[in-house]
Amino acid sequence: MTQADLNKRQNCKNASNMRRNIDVEALERQKAEKSKLKQIENELNLRYEQQTDVIQKVVHNKELGLEKRKRLVESDINYYRSRFQRPEQRREFDLNDPERKRSRQPVRIADDDFSLGISSAQVFNGEDMGCRERKTKATSTTKSLVGSTDCRKKKANDSLLQADKALQESIACREKRLEDTAEYRT
Numbered sequence: 560m561t562q563a564d565l566n567k568r569q570n571c572k573n574a575s576n577m578r579r580n581i582d583v584e585a586l587e588r589q590k591a592e593k594s595k596l597k598q599i600e601n602e603l604n605l606r607y608e609q610q611t612d613v614i615q616k617v618v619h620n621k622e623l624g625l626e627k628r629k630r631l632v633e634s635d636i637n638y639y640r641s642r643f644q645r646p647e648q649r650r651e652f653d654l655n656d657p658e659r660k661r662s663r664q665p666v667r668i669a670d671d672d673f674s675l676g677i678s679s680a681q682v683f684n685g686e687d688m689g690c691r692e693r694k695t696k697a698t699s700t701t702k703s704l705v706g707s708t709d710c711r712k713k714k715a716n717d718s719l720l721q722a723d724k725a726l727q728e729s730i731a732c733r734e735k736r737l738e739d740t741a742e743y744r745t
Contacts, residue, residue: 603741610737618730654704 640649646658 603744607737607741614730614733618726651704 649655
C-alpha cells in the first residue's frame with residue numbers, strides 16, 4: 560500500500576474529511592475564535608445588565624428621596640398654615656369661606672346704625688345705578704382668578720415636564736457612557 564492509499568483510507572474513515580481541500584485546523588481555530596467572541600459578548604451583556612440594575616436602583620432611590628422631600632415640604636406648609644396663617648390670609652379665602660355667613664357683619668345692627676343713611680332706607684327695583692359696573696367687576700375678578708389658577712397649573716405641569724426631561728437626559732447620558740465603556744473595553 561502506498562501513502563496515497565493510506566490517506567484515502569484515513570479520509571474514508573473520517574466522513575467529514577472525505578471532501579478534498581478542507582482545512583480542519585483552520586475550522587477548529589474559527590470555532591474557538593467564535594466561542595471566545597461569544598463568551599466576551601456574554602460577559603459584556605452581563606456587565607451591561609448589572610450596570611443597568613445599578614442605575615435603576617439609583618434612579619429609584621432618587622425618586623424615593625424626591626417623594627420624601629415633597630412630603631416634608633407639604634407637611635411643613637400644612638404646619639405653617641395650621642399654626643401661623645389666619646383664615647383670611649388663605650389663597651382662596653373669599654371663594655371658599657365656609658364661615659362666611661356667620662363671620663360677616665350684619666347689614667343692619669340696629670335702628671341707629673351709623674352705616675345707614677337716608678338712601679339706605681329702601682331700595683326699589685331698577686334704581687341700582689352701579690349694577691353694570693359691579694357685574695363687569697365681578698366677571699373680571701372671576702376671569703383673573705381662573706386665569707391665575709390656569710397659570711399656576713401650567714407652571715406646575717411645565718416644571719414636572721422639565722423634571723421628567725432632565726431625568727430622561729440623565730438616563731440617556733448614563734446609557735451612552737455605558738456603551739462607550741463597553742466599546743472601550745472591546
